Amino acid sequence: MTDKAILTIGDRQYELPIIRGTDGDQGIDISRLREMTGMVTYDPSLANTAVCRSAITFIDGEQGVLRYRGIPIEQFTEKPNFVEAAYLLIFGKLPSHAELKDFSSRLTENELLHEGLKHQYQHIPVDAPPMAILSATLSNLACFHPQFLALEDPESFIEAAARLISKVRTIAAFSYRRSRGMPFVYPDPHLRYCANFLHMMFSIPYKQYIVTREIEDALNLVLILHADHEQNCSTATVRTVGSARANLFASCAAGVCALWGPLHGGANVEVIEMLERIHRGGMTPEECLRLAKDKTNPFRLYGFGHRVYKNYDPRARILKDASEKVFATLNRHDPLLDIARKLEELALADPYFVDRRLYPNVDFYSGILLRAMGIPTNMFTVLFAIGRLPGWIAQWREQHDDPTSKIIRPRQIYVGPPKTDYVPMERRSL
Numbered sequence: 001m002t003d004k005a006i007l008t009i010g011d012r013q014y015e016l017p018i019i020r021g022t023d024g025d026q027g028i029d030i031s032r033l034r035e036m037t038g039m040v041t042y043d044p045s046l047a048n049t050a051v052c053r054s055a056i057t058f059i060d061g062e063q064g065v066l067r068y069r070g071i072p073i074e075q076f077t078e079k080p081n082f083v084e085a086a087y088l089l090i091f092g093k094l095p096s097h098a099e100l101k102d103f104s105s106r107l108t109e110n111e112l113l114h115e116g117l118k119h120q121y122q123h124i125p126v127d128a129p130p131m132a133i134l135s136a137t138l139s140n141l142a143c144f145h146p147q148f149l150a151l152e153d154p155e156s157f158i159e160a161a162a163r164l165i166s167k168v169r170t171i172a173a174f175s176y177r178r179s180r181g182m183p184f185v186y187p188d189p190h191l192r193y194c195a196n197f198l199h200m201m202f203s204i205p206y207k208q209y210i211v212t213r214e215i216e217d218a219l220n221l222v223l224i225l226h227a228d229h230e231q232n233c234s235t236a237t238v239r240t241v242g243s244a245r246a247n248l249f250a251s252c253a254a255g256v257c258a259l260w261g262p263l264h265g266g267a268n269v270e271v272i273e274m275l276e277r278i279h280r281g282g283m284t285p286e287e288c289l290r291l292a293k294d295k296t297n298p299f300r301l302y303g304f305g306h307r308v309y310k311n312y313d314p315r316a317r318i319l320k321d322a323s324e325k326v327f328a329t330l331n332r333h334d335p336l337l338d339i340a341r342k343l344e345e346l347a348l349a350d351p352y353f354v355d356r357r358l359y360p361n362v363d364f365y366s367g368i369l370l371r372a373m374g375i376p377t378n379m380f381t382v383l384f385a386i387g388r389l390p391g392w393i394a395q396w397r398e399q400h401d402d403p404t405s406k407i408i409r410p411r412q413i414y415v416g417p418p419k420t421d422y423v424p425m426e427r428r429s430l
């Protein structure tokens with residue numbers, strides 16, 4: 001097995017080391033390429049470029065494999081516990097009973113928002129995008145918790161991570177309540193993580209929302225499935241911001257902004273709107289696929305395709321099964337699930353999608369399950385962010401603790417004008 005690559009440029013040859021991980025892609029180390037050759041590589045969407053060594057999440061896109069700290073994602077479905085999965089991602093091991101108890105207590109102690117942050121909601125328009133509120137409020141945590149701007153010791157890091165993971169629920173629920181003109185419901189320290197979030201979302205004064213075990217398990221599962229996904233767009237954003245030694249709150253706020261995009265986490269909203277359009281008769285499933293294949297318009301089959309998975313996204317398979325189970329338990333039916341199944345069946349038989357190896361991704365069924373819990377469509381990407389937060393924190397910490405990590409500053413190929421002179425106003429053409 002060779003341990004170096006040979007690059008020939010003109011009449012010169014250069015030896016480049018090959019990097020191997022414990023599984024998956026191997027890499028050609030070009031970290032000294034410019035110094036050796038005077039040239040850079042060109043990979044605009046970084047589809048062929050590893051930007052770090054990471055031990056957190058492993059994906060095999062060809063086989064449709066996803067593992068958190070080596071554990072296959074399917075093994076979290078039996079008794080889904082999002083707080084336990086968050087601990088595993090951040091600290092690299094499954095917690096002991098005492099460790100999980102301590103981490104859960106930290107989340108409970110930090111579930112309230114500073115009242116000053118709560119008052120800020122009064123000045124936000126009721127139709128404000130929840131992702132805008134989320135990114136702004138995560139960043140604002142720096143105003144109310146300045147002691148966590150420099151995380152140089154493990155205790156401060158754990159405390160800051162607990163505050164983010166706990167408060168993100170309260171921030172999200174308060175934005176929903178604001179949008180509905182409803183009174184804010186404070187977190188209940190006696191409730192588990194997901195039950196507490198749904199309590200803040202749906203309880204009303206003197207009538208507490210009581211979550212069923214099925215719905216609580218379903219929400220734990222949805223959050224676990226979204227918890228990390230190696231170097232996706234929003235995680236790469238968190239790493240880039242964190243590489244400048246920006247604080248954890250600012251780095252995660254930036255991750256929310258990247259996740260908001262319809263090609264990324266915002267796709268779960270686009271999927272439901274696409275399914276609802278078909279349900280209303282605005283288009284047939286066949287017309288939807290035709291539109292998605294038509295290159296003259298930006299419409300895509302949302303929830304399909306993936307930069308890494310060239311096979312069925314294992315999360316989509318789990319979410320599809322979970323949706324069917326939850327509806328059976330609730331003895332309810334959602335026509336959008338039938339439409340989603342029909343779209344999947346047509347696409348997986350269509351050469352356009354088959355040839356490009358486009359399969360359902362995490363966003364294709366997630367919205368249907370969130371609808372079953374009563375979560376409104378405009379909150380879906382916020383739920384994605386709540387799930388992804390532990391992954392962002394784990395990735396940020398891995399980079400922060402890596403003594404070899406440096407500020408991320410890519411190069412470019414310049415295609416602008418050659419050197420030219422400034423022209424004073426009086427000599428410019430009209």
Ligand code: SDX
Pocket residue numbers: 228229231232233262263264265267292293299300301302303304305306307308356358361362363
């Ligand atoms: C997430 O990276 C992650 O891990 C992300 C994520 C995570 O957990 O963090 O998994 C979460 O973001 C999932 C993806 C959600 N986005 C969508 O569902 C939006 C629809 N999907 C596409 O926009 C697209 O598939 C991407 C953005 C997901 C991936 O895009 P790529 O890898 O840049 O692929 P591409 O755009 O180069 O597509 C290759 C070909 C193109 O056609 P040709 O130029 O070969 O003719 O496939 C076509 C694309 O037009 N194509 C699609 C399509 N996805 C790709 N055509 C129609 N519908 C689609 N959904």
